[in-house]
Amino acid sequence: MARLHGRFGPLPRWVVAVGAVVLIAVAAVWYVTAGSGTPAENARTSGPSTGASAAGSPSPSADCATTLVAKLTLEQQVGQLVMIGTPIETPLNAVPAIQRYQLGGIFLAGRSTASAASLKEAIGQLQAAAPTTGLGLQIGIDQEGGQVQTLKGADFPAIPTAVNQGKLDDATLAANTAEWAGRLKAIGVTIDLAPVADVVPADVGKANPPIGGFDRQYGSTPEPVAADVATVVTAMQGAGVLTTLKHFPGLGRVRVNTDKATGARDDVTTADDPALQPFVKGIEAGSAAVMISSATYPKLDAANVAAFSAPIVTGLLRQKLGFDGLVLSDDLGAAVAVNSVPLGQRAVRFITAGGDVALSVRLSDAGPWTDALIAAAKADPAFAARVVESATRVVRAKVRAGLARCA
Structure with missing residues (x-):
């Protein structure tokens, strides 16, 4: 509410x-x-929804997505489950991988001050290279604000840190978010890997390297962070860009950055933790996606990092919180937190746990990941069914983003 x-x-x-x-x-x-209009006409002409269909009730595009996925080969279904990074300065480097591995998503990695016109042209060329399945590419980016802002320059003014965004009144935060998202929508970005829903307690602050160290949190207590997250989700998706709540079930208490080291651990978080409120409110606001962290949460699953944990992804997020939208991994390519797991198995284990889109910032991971996913699906009917289930969620999000149409 x-x-x-x-x-x-x-x-x-x-x-x-x-x-x-x-x-x-x-x-x-x-x-x-x-x-x-008819329901079909309205679905084709509507932009990304800001309703709560992703919070558990069936999406209007569910039947459509099922039909579209049934027409795909196994290789094409697997391609939908992978989002691969390409340098934002040279985005067309991804074209061979898109075509060879029939990829469904591209993450624009790095930092750029390029013009909106040049970026729009490049993203258009990426879309033109998409496999001939009738499904466009999900184009993702990290455009949070502060030091985590991929696009800057004359066409993309500096966005404040989330800490400073959290000091704004609701109306100003909503208006600013819509303006920032509109700039992304105009160049063809379809999903922002934001907002950060992590709560960094005041007594942790800068000692939390991944979030607090960069002021990426909206606040230090759950309730105001939850309110800001809901505002941002509604405003951004209202402007036509899908949102991603991250990093579930929260990175605000860890003392290690999962991108740079192993051992990120949260010994506090439980299934009823108040710090989950921002994710709950973001889901209720209709966020299209949730990103899973690569930290360990012993009170939820002592054996696995969150990205490989069925109790966290399926048990807590899917079943307890009722989220049936898109579940993305944090980086499973270059991130040090998962480097003990064989490369191809990182994608397989994430999908097995209940995830939908395995993300790597490295183009070179496209081949090993798709090969491993295809092999696992051929060897195990249960995993093949998981591929279909996740591909359907991916396509449902694409229908919502205007990247796919029903007949």
């Missing part, structure tokens, strides 16, 4: 009343105009 309180206290009753009247009027206009 949307908050009726701003950052500076309760809103006056007359504001709430006027707002209700306006909403009723807008709803009536929408019903007359948007509701006049």
Whole structure:
């Protein structure tokens, strides 16, 4: 439910009343105009939803996605489960891998000050290289703000850190987020790997290298972070760019960066932890995706990092929290946290745990990952069924993003 309180206290009753009247009027206009087409026509012309279909209830595109996935070969289904990084400065380096391995997603890695026009042209060329399955590429990027902002320069002004975004009132945060997302939408980015839903306790702060060390958190307590995350999800997806809540079930308490070392561990988080609230609220706001961390959470699963943990991905996220949207991994390629696991098995173990899209920042991982996934599917009917299930979620998200259409 949307908050009726701003950052500076309760809103006056007359504001709430006027707002209700306006909403009723807008709803009536929408019903007359948007509701006049057939369901299929409305689905084809609508942008990414900001509703809560990803929170557990079936998506309107579920049947469509099932039909589209049934037409794909195993190799094409597997390709949908992989998002591979390509340097943002030379994005077309990914074209051979896209075509050879029939990839479904590309992550634009690094930093760039290139113009919007040049980036739009390059992303258009990537889309033109997509396999001839009728499915466009999911184009992902890290555009959080602060030091984690892939695109900067004249066409992409600096975005404040999440710590500073968290100091804004709701309306300003929503308006700013929509403006930032609109710039991504205009060049063809379809999914932002944001917002960060991690809560960094005040007594941890900068001692938390992956999040607190860069001010990537919206705050130090669950409730305000949850409110900001819901605001960002609604605003960004309203502007046409899918969102990704990260890094489930939370990286705010760890003392090690999973990208750079092993041993990232959270001995506190449980299935009922208040720090999960930002993920819950982001899911309720309709976030298309959730990203899984590569830290260990002994109270949830003492044997596996989260990305390889069925109790965390399937048990906690899918079943307890009811999320049936897209589940992405954090980087499973260059990240040191998972380097003890054979390369191809990283993708297999993530999908086995209940994930949908294995992410690597390295182009060279496309071959080993798709080969391993195909081999596992051929050897194990249960894993082959997981491939179909995850490919269906991927395609459902693509329908939502306007990257696929139903007949």
